[in-house]
Amino acid sequence: MRRVTWVLAVVMCVTLILAGCGMGKKDAASIVKDLDRVVGKASSYQATGSMILNTGQQPQEYSVEVAFSPDHFYRIALTNATKDVTQIVLRNEEGVFVLTPHLKKSFRFQSDWPENQGQVYLFQSLAKSIIADQDRQFTTDKDAYVFDVAANYQNEQLARQKIWLNKKTLAPTQVQVSDANQNVLVQVNFTHFEFDANFDKDYFQMERNMTSYNMEQSMATMGDVAVTDANHPADGKSVTDKNLTATGGQSDQGKTGQTATGTASGTAAGTKAGATTDSKASAATGNTSKTAPTATKAQSFGSIVEPFYLPKDVVKQDITDVKLGEDAAVLLRYKGKYSFNIVEVRPQAKSVALQPGDIVDLGFTIGVLTGAVDGKTEGIKTLTWTNDGVEYRMSTGDMPTNEMIQVAISTEGQSGK
Numbered sequence: 001m002r003r004v005t006w007v008l009a010v011v012m013c014v015t016l017i018l019a020g021c022g023m024g025k026k027d028a029a030s031i032v033k034d035l036d037r038v039v040g041k042a043s044s045y046q047a048t049g050s051m052i053l054n055t056g057q058q059p060q061e062y063s064v065e066v067a068f069s070p071d072h073f074y075r076i077a078l079t080n081a082t083k084d085v086t087q088i089v090l091r092n093e094e095g096v097f098v099l100t101p102h103l104k105k106s107f108r109f110q111s112d113w114p115e116n117q118g119q120v121y122l123f124q125s126l127a128k129s130i131i132a133d134q135d136r137q138f139t140t141d142k143d144a145y146v147f148d149v150a151a152n153y154q155n156e157q158l159a160r161q162k163i164w165l166n167k168k169t170l171a172p173t174q175v176q177v178s179d180a181n182q183n184v185l186v187q188v189n190f191t192h193f194e195f196d197a198n199f200d201k202d203y204f205q206m207e208r209n210m211t212s213y214n215m216e217q218s219m220a221t222m223g224d225v226a227v228t229d230a231n232h233p234a235d236g237k238s239v240t241d242k243n244l245t246a247t248g249g250q251s252d253q254g255k256t257g258q259t260a261t262g263t264a265s266g267t268a269a270g271t272k273a274g275a276t277t278d279s280k281a282s283a284a285t286g287n288t289s290k291t292a293p294t295a296t297k298a299q300s301f302g303s304i305v306e307p308f309y310l311p312k313d314v315v316k317q318d319i320t321d322v323k324l325g326e327d328a329a330v331l332l333r334y335k336g337k338y339s340f341n342i343v344e345v346r347p348q349a350k351s352v353a354l355q356p357g358d359i360v361d362l363g364f365t366i367g368v369l370t371g372a373v374d375g376k377t378e379g380i381k382t383l384t385w386t387n388d389g390v391e392y393r394m395s396t397g398d399m400p401t402n403e404m405i406q407v408a409i410s411t412e413g414q415s416g417k
Helices: 002-020 028-040 123-132 206-220 239-243 260-269 278-284 401-409
Strands: 045-053 060-068 074-080 086-092 095-100 105-109 137-140 144-150 160-166 172-178 184-195 288-290 314-324 327-336 340-345 350-353 357-361 366-371 381-387 390-396
Touching: 028 123, 060 123, 086 206, 095 206, 105 206, 105 366, 123 144, 123 160, 123 172, 314 340, 340 401, 357 401, 366 401, 381 401, 390 401
Parallel strands: 105 350
Antiparallel strands: 045 060, 045 184, 060 074, 074 086, 086 095, 095 105, 137 144, 144 160, 160 172, 172 184, 288 314, 314 327, 327 340, 340 390, 357 366, 366 381, 381 390
């Protein structure tokens, strides 16, 4: 009897020692299995946080809101912390929308986003990168499991990422994405993350997300005097109301009889990259033309933003004033190893339907890539994005997408000339 008691005491001591050494704690493999099950449930979630970008000349901070429903609907809102400007990405049964509410501007197109690409603030993207990386590195801290895995984003500068997961819920709490030299280029801190979140029926609809923003702005300017001119009719219905209506691809302002598709994606439709004559430069922007005298004074475009990054052996050719519909614009042309054009315009409010395309995460804003996408290697492709009230359209027939992204990113924080 004494011998049995002694054996039990030894077993208990060994168990305590092993527990103290970490035996019985979850290892990386078991956590990955749990994470796979959470992703497979396709539960809804809602998250808020902040994102700091070190990809430009100065750090930029953004507020981030993310929502996902079991219908595979998404809503992402990025708000510049200093400029108080919000951009929204939606995915619902009608397609993918990129909304810039303060400009009353919306793009709609068909895409597999985000199934075909990762986003640093999406739970699915983070979880799948952990599950897929067989060479993952794993550590723990007080409240989180920490995984160091390969990054899989469109921006090829982003090489690796560290992901902190809450030990109790496996919700992400922090993400750091670094380049090949271990410089942190993107950091996301989640301040709130809730699984099984509930949403209103129209939460993911374009009309709600456009009008709710403009209602907030209208409340702030209720005392303003209404303007009644050709562009602001005094008929009880504002131009803003009309511009918030989805029109199946046509500008709801009806200007010049052009479709919005022709205006927004015309850059890709009528040019071969590297055009050097005035006629070809005009074709490169679809519906652009040389600025001509009119009965009324033409609107000046204002400051021109030039990218501070150019691919090796590429130089600026020229800058030309053009007209895009009724809007003043500028055309920047570059040539060399790659040839491309950038059109800059401060657009009127309108809804636009584009060809099938892809979302491009530029960090400070969301871009839309149309043309030679979906695995196509030939043809003109156009990257469109909006920043500080300016819409940019970069078109090329030979520049790789990753180089287009680097050029686009390098326009952030640039002062106009």
